[in-house]
Amino acid sequence: MEKGNTYTAKCLTCNSTNTYQINDIYAKASRPLSIIAGLIFIIGTLFGLFAIAIMFVEQKTVIGIFVVGCGLLIPVWIFSTIKKEDRLRVKTFNHSYVKEKKRRNG
Template identity: 45%
Template sequence: MKLFAVCPKCKNEISFNSIHKTRVEFAMNDGETKTLNCKICEYKNTFKINELYAKESKIAQIIAGLIFFIGTPFLLFYAKTILIKMGTLKLTLIIGSFMLIPALIYKTILKEDRIRVNTFNRGRLKNQ
């Protein structure tokens, strides 16, 4: 997960990767502070865990979009050839339901990413 903090000197967003899913897990494994260097002003900052936040992943959005925009035409191409051969109403309904698969995958990926971000951002440490 990509976490962010704002540099107090230049207000630039500093990012880093973390494997921790919550602030509590982060504090237990890495301590209650994180030291980061700003790439713009090169100021060394120490942030409390409650000052860190997560954002939705652009990579997850890109992957979900690719699945949706590549999967839909792919299914349309094969559905057209099957419909031409078979041509029944039942088959049309079955193929129509298969057309929902890329949309469901797209929605699921984005929803899980949103849940991951909200889980990290919602939890706070009490002693900070």
């Protein structure tokens, strides 16, 4: 590691300085990313349901309704992809381990 096996962080609230071992630091899932993924899912699903409702009112063909229904899978796919990549990011970071150099006595 370029800076050694410890990490020094300064708290902006209490102005104290703490030193942590590199291997004691871990990642968490991103809350803003989860909120964005949820909003994409809700807005996309509502838009798809609205499109299906319009097609039912206008009595469009069954194939058109099927296509719009399949389009409802797009927000589900986006949501699951965002969540999966965030889990992968956290898992990759948390599974990394910095080997400590052994000191020679003598």
